[in-house]
Amino acid sequence: MDTVRVAVVGAGVVGLSTAVCIAQLVPQCSVTIISDKFTPDTTSDVAAGILIPHACADIPIAVQKQWFRETFDHLSSIASSAEAVDAGVHLLSGWQIFRSIPTEQVPFWADVVLGFREMTEAELKRFPQYVFGHAFTTLKCETSVYLPWLEKRLKMHGGLFLRRRVEDLWELQPSFDIVVNCSGLGSRELVGDSMVFPVRGQILQVQAPWVKHFIRDGTGLTYIYPGASYVTLGGTRQKGDWNLAPDAEISRDIFSRCCALEPSLRRACSMKERVGLRPGRSNILLQKEALARDGRRLCVVHHYGHGSGGVSVHWGCALEAARLVNECARALRTPALTSKL
Amino acid sequence: MRVVVIGAGVIGLSTALCIYERYHSILQSLDLKVYADRFTPLTNTDVAAGLWQPYLSGPSNPQEMAWNQQTFDYLLSHIYSPNAEKMGLALISGYNLFHEAVPDPFWKNIVLGFRKLTPRELDVFPDYSYGWFHTSLIIEGKSYLEWLTERLTERGVKFFQRKVESLEEVARGGVDVIINCTGVWAGALQPDPLLQPGRGQIIKVNAPWIKHFIVTHNLKSGIYTSPYIIPGMQTVTLGGINQLGNWSEINSTQDHNTIWEGCCRLEPTLKNARIAGEHTGFRPVRPQLRLERDQLRVGSASTEVIHNYGHGGYGLTIHWGCALEAANLFGKILEEKELYRMPPSHL
Numbered sequence A: 001m002d003t004v005r006v007a008v009v010g011a012g013v014v015g016l017s018t019a020v021c022i023a024q025l026v027p028q029c030s031v032t033i034i035s036d037k038f039t040p041d042t043t044s045d046v047a048a049g050i051l052i053p054h055a056c057a058d059i060p061i062a063v064q065k066q067w068f069r070e071t072f073d074h075l076s077s078i079a080s081s082a083e084a085v086d087a088g089v090h091l092l093s094g095w096q097i098f099r100s101i102p103t104e105q106v107p108f109w110a111d112v113v114l115g116f117r118e119m120t121e122a123e124l125k126r127f128p129q130y131v132f133g134h135a136f137t138t139l140k141c142e143t144s145v146y147l148p149w150l151e152k153r154l155k156m157h158g159g160l161f162l163r164r165r166v167e168d169l170w171e172l173q174p175s176f177d178i179v180v181n182c183s184g185l186g187s188r189e190l191v192g193d194s195m196v197f198p199v200r201g202q203i204l205q206v207q208a209p210w211v212k213h214f215i216r217d218g219t220g221l222t223y224i225y226p227g228a229s230y231v232t233l234g235g236t237r238q239k240g241d242w243n244l245a246p247d248a249e250i251s252r253d254i255f256s257r258c259c260a261l262e263p264s265l266r267r268a269c270s271m272k273e274r275v276g277l278r279p280g281r282s283n284i285l286l287q288k289e290a291l292a293r294d295g296r297r298l299c300v301v302h303h304y305g306h307g308s309g310g311v312s313v314h315w316g317c318a319l320e321a322a323r324l325v326n327e328c329a330r331a332l333r334t335p336a337l338t339s340k341l
Numbered sequence B: 001m002r003v004v005v006i007g008a009g010v011i012g013l014s015t016a017l018c019i020y021e022r023y024h025s026i027l028q029s030l031d032l033k034v035y036a037d038r039f040t041p042l043t044n045t046d047v048a049a050g051l052w053q054p055y056l057s058g059p060s061n062p063q064e065m066a067w068n069q070q071t072f073d074y075l076l077s078h079i080y081s082p083n084a085e086k087m088g089l090a091l092i093s094g095y096n097l098f099h100e101a102v103p104d105p106f107w108k109n110i111v112l113g114f115r116k117l118t119p120r121e122l123d124v125f126p127d128y129s130y131g132w133f134h135t136s137l138i139i140e141g142k143s144y145l146e147w148l149t150e151r152l153t154e155r156g157v158k159f160f161q162r163k164v165e166s167l168e169e170v171a172r173g174g175v176d177v178i179i180n181c182t183g184v185w186a187g188a189l190q191p192d193p194l195l196q197p198g199r200g201q202i203i204k205v206n207a208p209w210i211k212h213f214i215v216t217h218n219l220k221s222g223i224y225t226s227p228y229i230i231p232g233m234q235t236v237t238l239g240g241i242n243q244l245g246n247w248s249e250i251n252s253t254q255d256h257n258t259i260w261e262g263c264c265r266l267e268p269t270l271k272n273a274r275i276a277g278e279h280t281g282f283r284p285v286r287p288q289l290r291l292e293r294d295q296l297r298v299g300s301a302s303t304e305v306i307h308n309y310g311h312g313g314y315g316l317t318i319h320w321g322c323a324l325e326a327a328n329l330f331g332k333i334l335e336e337k338e339l340y341r342m343p344p345s346h347l
Helices: A013-025 A061-079 A145-157 A185-191 A250-260 A264-266 A308-335 B010-023 B063-079 B119-123 B139-152 B167-172 B184-190 B253-266 B268-272 B315-336
Strands: A005-011 A027-033 A089-096 A115-120 A132-141 A160-163 A179-183 A197-207 A212-218 A222-225 A231-234 A269-280 A287-295 A296-304 B004-006 B031-036 B089-098 B112-116 B130-139 B156-160 B177-182 B195-205 B213-218 B228-231 B237-239 B274-285 B289-296 B301-311
Touching: A005 A013, A013 A027, A013 A145, A013 A179, A013 A296, A027 B112, A061 A089, A061 A132, A089 B004, A115 B112, A115 B119, A160 B119, A179 A308, A185 A269, A185 A296, A197 A250, A197 A308, A212 B289, A222 A250, A222 A308, A231 A250, A250 A264, A250 A269, A250 B253, A269 A308, A287 A308, A296 A308, A296 B156, B004 B010, B010 B139, B010 B177, B010 B301, B010 B315, B063 B130, B119 B130, B139 B156, B167 B177, B167 B289, B167 B301, B184 B253, B184 B274, B184 B301, B195 B253, B213 B253, B228 B253, B237 B253, B253 B268, B289 B315, B301 B315
Parallel strands: A005 A027, A005 A179, A027 A160, A089 A212, A179 A296, B004 B031, B004 B177, B031 B156, B089 B213, B177 B301
Antiparallel strands: A089 A132, A115 A132, A197 A231, A197 A269, A212 A222, A222 A231, A287 A296, B089 B130, B112 B130, B195 B237, B195 B274, B213 B228, B228 B237, B289 B301
8 A cells, every 4th residue: 555645734733733633543644744834933822722612603513512522532631641741731720701691601512621610609709790600620732832742743653844835735746645734824825715814812921820710701802821831811803903913002901901800910920922813714614625637636635714713622623634634545545436536 | 015926927927917907006005026936938837838728527616617717708808909919819729539428518618619529520530539629719828927027017016036935934024915826836835735746748849730729638547648739829739748746847758758659649740840849847736726815923913815826737727717816805805904995796
C-alpha cells in the first residue's frame, strides 16, 4: 500500500489537532503541516481556551454536543494525568451570570461539564446587577502551552512541518494526495469563502494569582479566565474588524468591566494587551470536496469557521475530519473508485 | 485603661483590633499593647494553609458554631473589596474526599454552593468514593497578620518583642486587663492539661495550575492526617500531618515523604511542581477552645484576664467570632468597673 500524503494547511488548534488525529487514525499516511504562522503567532494563541461551547446556528445540537463531549473527555483524561502541565490543561470552576433570566436556563452542554447547577441566592449576592447564574467546573486549555504540546505529539507520529504561505490549494498538488484546509480566517482568501469574516477580540493578560474562578457574563462579552500563568480579561466581538493592533480605549473598558465583576482585580499588575481575529462564519465547515482542474484531482477536507468556539470543540471536530480523510484515503486506494472522485 | 495582649498570631492581633475598634472612642484612654516573642512570619498562623473550614463534627461548645459563621460572614464581606488581596483573602472552591458516605457537616449552609460530588467528579479521584464540593475562602496567615499589624499600628497600638514568663510579670507592670492569646504555649503561663500541640508539617510548592483545594479524610486516623492540597495566593500548601504531643520544631524527612507521596497520588501533576519551602507548626489542640475571663491576684491587687487560646486547626476559621466574644467579655469588665454601660441589646 502506498503512503497517502496528507497536507494540513494551518497550525492553530484546529490544524494541529486535526493533524494529530489523522496521524493516529489514518493508516499508512504521512502528515505535513503547512502554515505561514505557528504558535505563538496563531489566532489560537490569543484565546483563553476555556471549554464552554458556542451554539452554532446550522449544525444539529446533537452533533455539537458530541464534538464538545469528545473534546471534554479527551482533555479531561489529559488533565488528570501527569501530562497535564506539559499540555496546559487544568480544571477550573466558576460562574456564568445573567442580567435577566435566559430563555434557555439549562444549556445543551450542561451534562458534559462537571457539577452543573444553578447559582444560589447567596452566590448571586456578589453580583448585584445579575439575577441568574450557572455554577460548574470545566477545563481550561492554555493554548500557548497546548499548541507546542500538540506539535510535539505530531512530531512523535512522524509529522513534518513547513513554514510557508499557501496562496492556492493547487500548489500542493501533486506533492500531496489529500489537503486538509484548517486555515481559519485565511479561507476567505485561500478558497474564496466570502462567508468567512473576522470577529476581532481584544483581551488583557494580567497577573492576579489570587483569582481562582472564572466569571463569565452570559452574553460572552465580559469574562475573567484565570490560567496557570496569567488571568485573561475580555473582551470584544467586533465583526468585520481586521485591526490587529490593540486599542487603549478598549483595554480600559475591558479592565473596567472586569473590575466591576471582580473588584480585587484592581490590584492586578503586569498587563499585556493582545488581539486575535476569530474565524467567524455562520457555521463550521467540515466536509469533503473533490477538486478537479485540467485533468488533475485533489481531495480536500475543509475544516474551518469555528468562530469563538474552536477550542471547545476542536478534538471532536478533528476526529470527524480524520474520518473524512480516511474516507478520501480509502477512495484513493481503490482503483475502481478513483474515477468516482 | 491599660491593656496588654500577649501573642501576635491571628488570635492576638484580631482580638486587639476588635477591642480597639469597639471601645477606644468610648473610653477616656485606651492604652493597648501587644507583647509577643514571635511575630509574623514566625508564628503558627504563618504555617497554616488558611482554608476556612471547621472540623467535620459539630463542636462540643455550640457557641463555636456561631463564631465560625461570624468569621465566614465577616471575611466574605471583605472579599468584594479591593483590599481582599492585601488581606490575603480569596474565594476558593474545592473537594472534600472520603472513603465512605458521611453525614453533611454542620457548616454546609455557611459556605457557598455546598453539594455532594457527582459520579463523574469522583472519577477524577479514583481512591475515593464519596465527597463534597463547595466554595469557601482562603485567608492566608502571613498576609492577614501583616494587614492586621498595619491596621493596629495606624491606631497607635504598640508592639513589643518579649518573651513573657508569667502572667504575674505582666500584671506587676501595672496592667488593667491581660488578654492571653498565647496559643499552643499557653501552658507555660498557666498549666492547662487539656492543651497539647498538634504538630503539623507542610510543603509549599509552585503549582499555579491548581485552582481548587482538595482535602481528603481518613476518619480512622483523625483530622489533618490525610493528604490535603490547598492553593494560596502565590503557592500551594501540601500537608497531611497531625501529631499530638510532638513538640519537634524540625522538619522531618519521614513526614516530608508522607506528604509528598500522598499528595502526588492525589494530584499527579504535582510531580512538575517546584518546592518553595517547608515548615512545621503546632496546632493548639484542646477539646474546646478556651475563651473566658479569669482574675489574677498579685498581692492585694487583682488583674483581669481574658483567655483566648486553644483553637486547634481552625484558628483562622473561627478567629473573628472569638475576637467579638473577647470584646464582649472586655465590655463586661468595663461595666463592672463602671467605665461603660452595655447597650440593652447585646452586641
